[in-house]
Amino acid sequence: MLALGLMSGTSLDGVDIALVDTDGETVASFGPAATVPYSAEQRLALMEILGGKGAVEQVERDFTLFHAQVVRDFLAEHGIDAAKVGVAGFHGHTILHAPAERRTWQIGDGALLASEIGIAVVNDFRSADVAAGGQGAPLVPVYHRALAARLEGPLAILNLGGVGNVTWISEDGSLLAFDTGPGNALLDDWAMAHTGRPVDVDGALSAAGRVRRDAVEAFLHHTYFDRQPPKSVDRDEFHALAWELVKGCSAEDGAATLTAFTAASVALAAYSFPRPVKRWLVTGGGRRNPEMMSALSRGLSAPVEPVEAVGWNGDALEAQAFAFLAVRSLAGLMLTYPETTGVSSPQTGGRRHVP
Numbered sequence: 308m309l310a311l312g313l314m315s316g317t318s319l320d321g322v323d324i325a326l327v328d329t330d331g332e333t334v335a336s337f338g339p340a341a342t343v344p345y346s347a348e349q350r351l352a353l354m355e356i357l358g359g360k361g362a363v364e365q366v367e368r369d370f371t372l373f374h375a376q377v378v379r380d381f382l383a384e385h386g387i388d389a390a391k392v393g394v395a396g397f398h399g400h401t402i403l404h405a406p407a408e409r410r411t412w413q414i415g416d417g418a419l420l421a422s423e424i425g426i427a428v429v430n431d432f433r434s435a436d437v438a439a440g441g442q443g444a445p446l447v448p449v450y451h452r453a454l455a456a457r458l459e460g461p462l463a464i465l466n467l468g469g470v471g472n473v474t475w476i477s478e479d480g481s482l483l484a485f486d487t488g489p490g491n492a493l494l495d496d497w498a499m500a501h502t503g504r505p506v507d508v509d510g511a512l513s514a515a516g517r518v519r520r521d522a523v524e525a526f527l528h529h530t531y532f533d534r535q536p537p538k539s540v541d542r543d544e545f546h547a548l549a550w551e552l553v554k555g556c557s558a559e560d561g562a563a564t565l566t567a568f569t570a571a572s573v574a575l576a577a578y579s580f581p582r583p584v585k586r587w588l589v590t591g592g593g594r595r596n597p598e599m600m601s602a603l604s605r606g607l608s609a610p611v612e613p614v615e616a617v618g619w620n621g622d623a624l625e626a627q628a629f630a631f632l633a634v635r636s637l638a639g640l641m642l643t644y645p646e647t648t649g650v651s652s653p654q655t656g657g658r659r660h661v662p
């Protein structure tokens with residue numbers, strides 16, 4: 308089936324869209340993919356409702372209509388007939404994630420999107436898992452496993468978006484997945500405050516700074532790092548501690564130290580793996596930051612490469628995953644497992660909306 312995936316990630320950079328041909332078990336082929344960036348106003352509107360506060364309904368409607376436009380433009384640009392697309396997997400945007408309280412909230416009106424684009428939509432991928440006692444995240448591991456089927460394990464696939472998450476895949480395809488800690492969100496917010504741009508582009512700011520090693524050590528005392536995986540976090544979980552630790556740093560030293568926080572938390576994550584990996588494949592925007600990639604390489608004991616090394620597209624991977632998960636949802640296949648979200652038994656998930 309031809310399936311579209313739509314992802315609005317925690318880094319708040321925009322909507323990722325991708326087309327894949329899949330049966331929900333394997334991927335027959337990858338179609339085109341794109342990222343449509345948010346304007347500063349859209350980013351701000353989303354930031355203002357993080358935590359579930361403020362004008363959620365209005366922002367959700369605008370957000371859904373923006374996704375509809377993204378889909379229409381994408382299909383038009385690539386000459387794809389909507390009637391040929393079987394389903395659109397619509398992640399929405401996480402505005403609250405508190406699995407311990409059995410709450411996770413992704414905004415996005417599935418029924419409205421389906422009627423706007425004339426394609427069946429699957430959304431609300433995380434609720435069933437959280438209701439069953441799981442973390443509701445990460446969800447991409449089943450897609451990682453499908454992609455990695457022919458690669459030699461054990462290997463780790465690390466996604467560095469706003470938050471970091473890793474999928475460990477053994478030689479026989481068994482999984483362990485969890486959020487490692489911060490991805491780029493701390494660095495993005497620091498860069499915004501000090502440079503007016505929400506990204507430390509190519510790690511330039513970090514490259515000019517010095518890492519405060521004492522701060523990195525203190526950062527790793529956050530209680531999240533004591534928890535056994537599977538585990539997941541909300542975007543802003545580490546902000547209070549991080550800001551306390553880099554208080555008084557120059558823009559450059561702060562950026563270098565925040566980059567080191569992410570790399571150190573990934574290195575710590577490797578200690579939770581059942582067996583060491585042969586390689587690390589990095590996806591998500593963090594792989595574009597050379598300072599982040601060098602810090603990872605220094606801290607990890609296996610080679611670190613972007614996923615492009617094995618022919619995948621690290622900008623499209625999450626959107627592709629939600630296309631894949633939507634097809635799995637329609638087919639009644641499992642989306643989450645005890646090893647990926649800590650849920651007590653494998654779970655289906657997603658909610659279907661017909662146009």
Ligand SMILES: Nc1ncnc2c1ncn2[C@@H]1O[C@H](COP(=O)(O)OP(=O)(O)OP(=O)(O)O)[C@@H](O)[C@H]1O
Nearest residue numbers: 316317318468469470491508509591592593595596
């Ligand atoms: N050239 C670059 N230099 C440095 N950082 C970059 C560059 N390009 C992208 N990034 C980082 O990647 C981030 C976007 O990554 P990505 O799109 O994978 O996140 P996301 O999907 O929104 O998040 P999540 O995976 O947590 O849901 C940006 O916010 C920025 O921090």
Ligand SMILES: CC(=O)N[C@H]1[C@@H]2OC[C@@H](O2)[C@@H](O)[C@@H]1O[C@H](C)C(=O)O
Nearest residue numbers: 317401404444445446447468470472
């Ligand atoms: C609750 C939530 O939206 N979590 C995101 C976030 O961004 C990265 C990491 O934290 C991951 O757990 C998840 O996204 C990916 C797509 C996932 O579920 O696999």
